[in-house]
Amino acid sequence: METKNLKKVDIIFECEHCDPIKVLDRTVKRKADDIILDIIDSGLKGRGGAGFPTGLKWKFTKNESATPKYVICNADEGEPGTFKDREILDQVPEKVFAGMAICGHSIGAHEGFIYLRGEYNFLLKTLNEKIDKFNKHLKDIGVDFVIKIKSGSGAYICGEESALFESMEGKRGEPRNKPPYPTVSGYNYKPTVINNVETLVYTTMICDLGPEKFKSLGTSDSRGSKVFSVSGDTPIAGIYELELGMPLKTFVDEFGDGDTKAVQVGGASGHCIPRKLLEDTVIGFEGIPTGGSMMIFNSTRSMYNVLHDYLEFFTEESCGQCTPCRVGCQQLLKGIEAVKKGDKKPDYLEDMKKLAVNMKLSAKCGLGQSVANPFTTIVDNFREEIIY
Amino acid sequence: MSTTEQLIKNLVKSHGKSRNSLMPVLQGVVQEERMLSEEAMLKIAEALDLSSAEVYGTASFYTFLDTIPRGKNIVRICKTITCHMKGKDEIINALEKELNIKVGETTSDKKFTLLSANCLGWCHKGPVMLVNDDVYPDLTVDKALDVIHEYARKTK
Numbered sequence: 077m078e079t080k081n082l083k084k085v086d087i088i089f090e091c092e093h094c095d096p097i098k099v100l101d102r103t104v105k106r107k108a109d110d111i112i113l114d115i116i117d118s119g120l121k122g123r124g125g126a127g128f129p130t131g132l133k134w135k136f137t138k139n140e141s142a143t144p145k146y147v148i149c150n151a152d153e154g155e156p157g158t159f160k161d162r163e164i165l166d167q168v169p170e171k172v173f174a175g176m177a178i179c180g181h182s183i184g185a186h187e188g189f190i191y192l193r194g195e196y197n198f199l200l201k202t203l204n205e206k207i208d209k210f211n212k213h214l215k216d217i218g219v220d221f222v223i224k225i226k227s228g229s230g231a232y233i234c235g236e237e238s239a240l241f242e243s244m245e246g247k248r249g250e251p252r253n254k255p256p257y258p259t260v261s262g263y264n265y266k267p268t269v270i271n272n273v274e275t276l277v278y279t280t281m282i283c284d285l286g287p288e289k290f291k292s293l294g295t296s297d298s299r300g301s302k303v304f305s306v307s308g309d310t311p312i313a314g315i316y317e318l319e320l321g322m323p324l325k326t327f328v329d330e331f332g333d334g335d336t337k338a339v340q341v342g343g344a345s346g347h348c349i350p351r352k353l354l355e356d357t358v359i360g361f362e363g364i365p366t367g368g369s370m371m372i373f374n375s376t377r378s379m380y381n382v383l384h385d386y387l388e389f390f391t392e393e394s395c396g397q398c399t400p401c402r403v404g405c406q407q408l409l410k411g412i413e414a415v416k417k418g419d420k421k422p423d424y425l426e427d428m429k430k431l432a433v434n435m436k437l438s439a440k441c442g443l444g445q446s447v448a449n450p451f452t453t454i455v456d457n458f459r460e461e462i463i464y
Numbered sequence: 465m466s467t468t469e470q471l472i473k474n475l476v477k478s479h480g481k482s483r484n485s486l487m488p489v490l491q492g493v494v495q496e497e498r499m500l501s502e503e504a505m506l507k508i509a510e511a512l513d514l515s516s517a518e519v520y521g522t523a524s525f526y527t528f529l530d531t532i533p534r535g536k537n538i539v540r541i542c543k544t545i546t547c548h549m550k551g552k553d554e555i556i557n558a559l560e561k562e563l564n565i566k567v568g569e570t571t572s573d574k575k576f577t578l579l580s581a582n583c584l585g586w587c588h589k590g591p592v593m594l595v596n597d598d599v600y601p602d603l604t605v606d607k608a609l610d611v612i613h614e615y616a617r618k619t620k
Binding site: 230232246249264308381 | 584
């Protein structure tokens, strides 16, 4: 396994050398297939957490014959511990718009939407002004593409792509069955590329810098860099762009407060890595993939409280559509409370772990499937704190 | 025509008469009236040619689309773990005391509703709260009280 030391990168927020409008102007003169090949060649994988190869998504959607096609920017950033997309949309929105327009040009879409979570409504005024200006520029250069914003209304599940489409269509944010995938049947059941905010910025930057430059960062399994949202027990909480493929130990040496007990990688739906495993854990698609949420806990924190907080979160945010998730989340929450109070014996935790595995297998979408990640990793590594 | 009816008429006009306009129409009503009354939902159903059950189904799914009366200002304090670690409980206690209500309640003068919220996306600058659409990160008790006083002063 190829690993490197922590290296800070400045691609996403860098503004001195990159003018996204110029990148757009240059790129829309290129052939769609060439652009898509570059994105595929770069090895870019989705930065929202799931990690699907971006170029393939574009290619599959381009290959569909149904029209109209859509480009959607997923800005429903709701994963606890993540705040990078807000910062990106605040600081460098034109890089996001350019990515959307380049995608539209590549796949043959004429309409793009940013689905912005309701919690970020304070960004709307400025974003709308900038979008108007951008749309006007597209018109001026003869690109048939328009960007609009759709607002969310406070539902974590709408970050799940098919729930997001449902929400845009005026329905309850309940995930659809897959397949069909969005590339075939997305918004309005038409071929749709849906990318995370950060992913779209990287597509712009790959068009600017070329795939080679992007590929030179990271490891063979995790190409490029990634924006991390660092919070919790750290003296330097904030947003950092780092090369992928670093050992978690290196990350903690840089960001921890010297007393790090565990890191929750990937938000509430991610994995909890205890101190003893920091050395052996790699951040990237070959190890623990992440949408960028890194919550650091030191030895003063109760991991029971952490798990309780996550389970309460999932119980509230489960859409309620499928039984494994709706009932499972509630039972896991009640279960750890019962064990803590002594109403249930400690070995009840084993039953709950089976339930969590069951949810992973049978829940309809990523929300219910991923509850097992925090549950199992926290219960296994901090069993004593859960019981006593 | 009631003000609600007029509001809905305007919203449907600007967003278009289709199912895909339902969210922006619901959001537009909540923006003005802080809640979706039964009257509003029935009128929206009529205006968009949907069943009222469909409208209620969508409205009741979303945390920000309230179907019960709320205050003129809605305060949402982030309760997620990192804000918890940074002391959101002290903020909540101070606001509960100041407004003389508990989380989930509305003041008797209808100026404020106090709610807790899941991650608001400011974990590096917690504790954080939203008042309506505006965000207040890096809160201290004093700062939170100042913000509330300012809204109290501005709200007739």
